[in-house]
Amino acid sequence: MFAEHKSPGARPAGSxxxxxxxCTEEEVVRLVHTFYSKVRKDPVLAPIFESHIDDWDRHLARIVDFWSSALRGTARYKGAPMPKHAALPGLTPALFHRWLALFRETTQALENAALQQRADDLAHRIAGSFWYGYQARHGELPDGDRAH
Incomplete structure (x- = not known):
């Protein structure tokens, strides 16, 4: 598994x-809504998200709170995303890379270069953390074997 894929979070980050x-709150809302609009149309990611999200309006509001907290320091997000993501079945590095590619595609269209860089860096960190958390929960070893 790792011979073919770099770790999803392998990227140096600045502050x-x-x-x-x-950025403004409106920029955060635009980033989140534009990105998830792409996710919902993506032939690879859409089925995964659609099978786990029942209320998109509620989900998007929660994700806006997450990114507002992470980017602007608003501290509105009070959740723990790792357990929910780690519980998803069948995740692969390719899915994380696809998520990151769509995210980068979205941020590249932003007019705010500082927001683009910070959001990209955070997305890479988050993807790496989620991937390692997923591996820990599912007992994946670097060669693809499962821990006993």
Whole structure:
């Protein structure tokens, strides 16, 4: 598995400290809604998301809170995303890379270069953390064998 794919989170990152001066709340909303619009149309990712999200309006509001907290420091997000993501069956590095590619495609269209860089760096960190959390939960070893 790892011979064919780099770790989904393998990317150096700059300062990831949130700042209200980085962007507006409207930019966060636009980023999240544009990205998830692409996810919902993606032939690979859409079936996964659609099978686990019942209320998209509620989900998007929660994700806006997450990214607002991460980027702007609003502290509105109070959840624990790792357990829910780690519980999903059948995730692969290719799915994480696809998620990151769509995210980068979305951020590249942003006019705010600082937001683009910070969001990309955070997305890579998040993907890496989720992938390692997923592996720990599912007992995956680097050669693809399962722990006993």
């Amino acid at each position: 990831l400290m949130p700042s209200p001066d980085l």
